[in-house]
Amino acid sequence: MLRPSQAVLDGVGVLARLGLAAVWLISGALKISEPGQTYIAVQAYDVLPHVLVGPVATMLPLLELLLGLFLLAGLWTRQVAGASLLLLLVLIAGIAQSWARGLSIDCGCFGGGGQVAPGQTEYPQEILRDSGFLLLAVWLLVRPSSWFSVDRWLGRGRGNSAAPAPDYSEVPEGN
Amino acid sequence: MGGAERTARKRRQQTQAARAVSQARGASADRKRVIVTVVAVVVVAVAVIGGVIWINASKNSTEGQAITTGTNSAPATPPVAGVVEKRDGAVVLTGKPDAKKSIDVYADFLCPICGEFQKAYGPQIEQAVNSGQLLVRYHMVPLLNKSSDPPGYSLDSANASLAAADSGKFTAYHDALFKNQPEEGGRGYDKGQLVKLGQDLGITDPKFAEAVNGGTYNQAINDAYQQTLKDPNLEQTFPNGKKGFGTPSIVVGGKVVNWQQPGWLQQALAG
Numbered sequence: 001m002l003r004p005s006q007a008v009l010d011g012v013g014v015l016a017r018l019g020l021a022a023v024w025l026i027s028g029a030l031k032i033s034e035p036g037q038t039y040i041a042v043q044a045y046d047v048l049p050h051v052l053v054g055p056v057a058t059m060l061p062l063l064e065l066l067l068g069l070f071l072l073a074g075l076w077t078r079q080v081a082g083a084s085l086l087l088l089l090v091l092i093a094g095i096a097q098s099w100a101r102g103l104s105i106d107c108g109c110f111g112g113g114g115q116v117a118p119g120q121t122e123y124p125q126e127i128l129r130d131s132g133f134l135l136l137a138v139w140l141l142v143r144p145s146s147w148f149s150v151d152r153w154l155g156r157g158r159g160n161s162a163a164p165a166p167d168y169s170e171v172p173e174g175n
Numbered sequence: 176m177g178g179a180e181r182t183a184r185k186r187r188q189q190t191q192a193a194r195a196v197s198q199a200r201g202a203s204a205d206r207k208r209v210i211v212t213v214v215a216v217v218v219v220a221v222a223v224i225g226g227v228i229w230i231n232a233s234k235n236s237t238e239g240q241a242i243t244t245g246t247n248s249a250p251a252t253p254p255v256a257g258v259v260e261k262r263d264g265a266v267v268l269t270g271k272p273d274a275k276k277s278i279d280v281y282a283d284f285l286c287p288i289c290g291e292f293q294k295a296y297g298p299q300i301e302q303a304v305n306s307g308q309l310l311v312r313y314h315m316v317p318l319l320n321k322s323s324d325p326p327g328y329s330l331d332s333a334n335a336s337l338a339a340a341d342s343g344k345f346t347a348y349h350d351a352l353f354k355n356q357p358e359e360g361g362r363g364y365d366k367g368q369l370v371k372l373g374q375d376l377g378i379t380d381p382k383f384a385e386a387v388n389g390g391t392y393n394q395a396i397n398d399a400y401q402q403t404l405k406d407p408n409l410e411q412t413f414p415n416g417k418k419g420f421g422t423p424s425i426v427v428g429g430k431v432v433n434w435q436q437p438g439w440l441q442q443a444l445a446g
Contacts (some may be wrong), residue, residue, distance in 0.1 A: 035230040036360025039324050043360075054324055057360075062226040066219060075215060114322075117419070150211060155204050 012139065013146030017071050020084060020136040024068030030111030031061035041113025044105040045094050063087065071140075074149020081140035088134045092127055099123040234324060234361045242355045242364060242372040244347065255305040262340040265333075265392060265399035269346055270310035276303075276444055277310035279426035281403065284332040284352045285319040285359055289423040292434060293353040299440055301346065308444055313349065315396050316403065318422050319359065328363025331387070333396050335369040338386035342378040351376070 031038045039057040042048065048056055067087070070080040095107050104118040107126045144151065261268045270277070278300075282289040303309035315333030320326060332352055339348035351372055357363045364372075370384045386392070403409055403420060410418045411431045425434045427443040434440075 032226065032230065034360075035233045036324075036358040039234070039360035040322055043321065050326075058227055058230050061230075062223055065226070066222055069218065069222075070215070075211060117421075154207055154211060 009143060010145060010147050013143060014148060016136040016139045017074060017077060017146050017149065020081070020133060020140065021068045021071035023133050023136075024064045024071065024084070027110050028061045028064030028068055031108075032065065034111060035061075037112060037114070038108065041106070041108025044103070044108070044114045045098055046101075046103060047094060047097065074146060074151050077140055077144035077146070077149060077151050081137050081144060085134065085137040085141060088130055088137060092130045092134070095123055095126050095130070099127075234358075237357045237362050237364055237368070240355075240364075240368070241375070242351055242368055244351050244372070244375050257307065258305055260340050260343050260345045262337055262345075265315055265337065265395040267313045267315075267337065267340045267345045268310060269313070270304045271307040274304075274307055274310045276308060276446075277312065278443055279312045279314060279424075281314040281316050281409070281420075281422055281424040281426070283316045283318045283329050283422045284336070285323060285329045285357065285363065286422045287356070287359055290353050290356040292423045292425075293350070296434065296440060297350065297353070301350075303440070303444060304346075313345070314399065314403065316422050317396055317400055322359050323357070323363035324360060325362070328357065330390070330393055330396060331366060331369060332364070334390055334392045335366075335373065335387045337392040337396070338383050339373050339376070339378060341386070342373070342380050342383055344373065344376045344378050347376050348373060 031041075035057070038061060039053065042057040042060065043053050064087075067080055067084050070076060071084070091107075091109070098105050098107075099121070104116055104121055106113050106116045106121070107123075108114065109126060109130070140146075145156070146152070257271045258269060259272060280300075282292065300309065300311060304311055313336075315336060317329040317333055320329040323329070336345060336348050336352065339345050355364075366388050370387050373383050373387070406420075408429055409420050409424055409426070409431060411421060411424065412418050423434070425432050425439070427439070428446070432439045432443070
């Protein structure tokens with residue numbers, strides 16, 4: 001079987017990392033630029049008790065921006081990918097519950113958000129899009145190593161940030 | 176010195192050298208890791224503290240601000256002679272009693288599109304009112320009462336504008352609130368600021384502050400709003416075909432008109 005080389009996998013890693021970084025940085029920046037709108041968007045999900053809407057609307061854009069920064073730098077990629085995965089699951093769950101309950105809201109994923117007219121909802125598209133981002137996070141969780149990363153500069157192993165990859169170079173072929 | 180001994184010494188030296196190298200490398204990797212960790216912690220701390228301060232400042236930008244008087248285009252003008260402002264429950268009627276035409280305006284002081292409507296057509300509507308052509312019934316709609324943080328600005332502002340109507344200052348009050356419209360999701364204005372605006376507009380009756388602070392008309396506003404939601408004449412069809420009530424709604428001759436279509440006001444005045 002043809003196995004992709006480490007270089008190819010590292011290349012995919014870079015794309016996944018920078019792609020997910022862009023997602024978080026853009027969505028975080030759009031949210032933080034309109035704090036009022038973000039508050040409305042969080043409130044529209046109608047999940048959180050009133051006292052938590054404000055703190056969540058404040059922390060969500062900051063969390064997204066930080067995840068984006070860490071991914072951009074490639075620092076603690078596996079942990080940050082894990083956190084990204086959890087956050088995406090929470091966001092998808094939020095959209096799904098709105099859909100299931102028949103609320104008419106925009107997810108506010110990239111700014112905006114809040115109530116929309118019934119029929120202007122885009123739940124399937126929103127969930128599909130977030131699932132795409134989820135795949136990027138899963139890739140980085142499984143194989144966080146990539147080029148141009150602080151992790152690499154710190155000398156973390158290739159292919160796995162936790163332990164150096166085993167060296168099979170001396171194992172004869174056909175073993 | 177035998178060959179075996181020499182080999183053993185060489186091996187020992189090599190081992191020592193290798194250990195020294197790996198120690199040096201480890202020390203440098205440790206230092207890198209410490210630097211990176213410190214930088215990361217500082218970045219997180221700065222981002223969180225700075226972000227929270229920025230977001231709160233942005234959402235509370237109305238705090239301590241006086242609501243300026245005056246319309247979008249001109250300073251507040253005293254009511255034109257003959258123009259009457261009359262409060263009827265949660266509705267304010269403005270115009271000269273012998274005006275031939277009338278419209279109903281359903282709006283929320285927090286609703287951004289209502290602000291756009293006021294900016295686009297407020298001056299023309301007031302002109303038609305002042306010239307005796309038009310009567311306007313302003314309906315206060317607390318549709319977005321939950322959409323300020325803290326909630327309640329929609330209702331507080333609606334109540335205050337009704338109280339201002341009792342002192343004959345509704346139009347000026349209404350215009351000032353839209354001119355200084357707070358951002359949806361933000362702080363809005365508190366009752367103290369709403370009282371201050373009335374006083375700045377020349378309301379001296381102490382009942383005004385009492386009505387603003389006590390929410391005198393809240394019940395009437397909420398009751399009227401429930402009726403509004405049930406009124407089939409106020410149901411409009413949105414672009415996607417669904418029906419419902421929305422703000423702003425402008426009613427001419429019992430029908431909701433599309434105010435985004437230019438010329439609707441001329442038609443209302445002519446028709």
